[in-house]
Amino acid sequence: MATLVSFHAHPDDECILCGGVMRKAADEGHRVVVVVATRGEVGEVPDGFLDVGELLSDRRVREMRASAEIVGAQRLEFLGYVDSGMMGEPTNDAPNTFWTASVEEAAARLAAILVEESADVLTVYDDNGGYGHPDHIQVHRVGMRAAELAGTPRVYQATMNRDLMNRRREMAVEAGFQVPDVDTSGFGKPEAELTTAVDVTAYLDVKKAAMRAHASQISEQSFFLGQSDEAFAYSFGTEWFIRVGAEPGVAEKDLLTGL
Template sequence: MATLVSFHAHPDDESIACGGVMRKASDEGHRVVLVVATRGEVGEVEDGFLAEGEQLWERRVVETESAAAILGAHRVEFLGYVDSGMMGTPTNDAPGSFWTAEVEDAAEKLAAILREERADVLTCYDDNGQYGHPDHIMVHRVGMRAAELAGTPRVYQSTVNRDHIRRGMAELAAAEGEAAASPDIDVDSFGKPESEITAAVDVTKYVDVKRAAMRAHASQISEQSFFLTMDDESFRSAFGIEWFIRAGQGPGITETDLFAGL
């Protein structure tokens, strides 16, 4: 048995980015630990969703515990930083925000967990935080440094395969027309080109689990969100493979299992 520590910025990130590898690892007998940097304090929530006097962060902690149970996590920890919000917003510089944290201090907090768990594998994010969110960028910086401090042998940077997105858009355009394949996103700002990705884990067996974990984050992922309204085939195509970069591997995709050889 090995131990996976999956490090994320906010509640719900774990389900979207690494839900498949977390549940796969758990089902295969490995220990799974979820660490979240913030409690998602500045997320958006519909009026009337929260109970009277309830704070969003309180609900998001409960949602994270529910999602973690679905994903087979054995332990959940929060590092205690405050959600920094999107890049360029005033909350970036708020006292206690993750974006303003000293990397060395935050890394030592995570390293303490890595040491305690004797972690074999750590997941964080790529150097642009998958899409440029300040807290996601910090997950990369803090995660990479924490692994150095703790001597964690394997670090996988969770990323988005932008070429896979483009292929999916092209297939959708061929089937349903250009308008259907023109989401309001800048593909070049997401993830990395496939040539930089070194690991692709097939988690199609767990896409229903991933979707259930996403649904647990109801304050942020409503039933009307594209995550939950996508048809099964489209969801499987979009979320059935989880992509990673591991320094020193490649060129090209050379790994399909984060635990191979352990």
């Protein structure tokens, strides 16, 4: 059996991008480890949601622990950095933010976990962090360097299928739905650049349960949970990756094949 380490920026990212592959790996007997760079201190939360005196970071850590259990992780670690907020916000430059962290220093922290776990597979994000969030971009930079330091043999960049997103938008327009005019060029990667598509339809209930564990960030009315079951399956039934060093073209169906 193998060890999969999945590296993420904030609590809730893990279940959206990799919840299915993690639960699938765990159910198949592999070891699953989740590493989160920050505690999501800058996330938005409805007024009155938190208890009196409760810090959002404390709530998000508890939510992350619950989600990690749902997706089958046997170990959860935080690297100890502070949420940087969206690109261009003043929070980017606050003390100890992940965005301003030394890549070498942060990579050494992650590499220590990879070495300790004898990790066979590491997931990070694509070079734009999926959609340009500074902490997500930093996950790519730090994760790629950590894999080099630790000698982790197999690295996958979690991303979104941009072409699929555009096809879904066209289908909605053709069906007569009002669809916002959104530029998708900064989201995910074109299908031609992807290498791996993992069918996680058997784990959609797991993904939903993990999302619900992050109640401070993902409400029942959100894009994620407010969709019909059919739309949710279309959006989240496949998890997409770019395997580092592999030829482009979706050929792989699993992250742990042969391990």
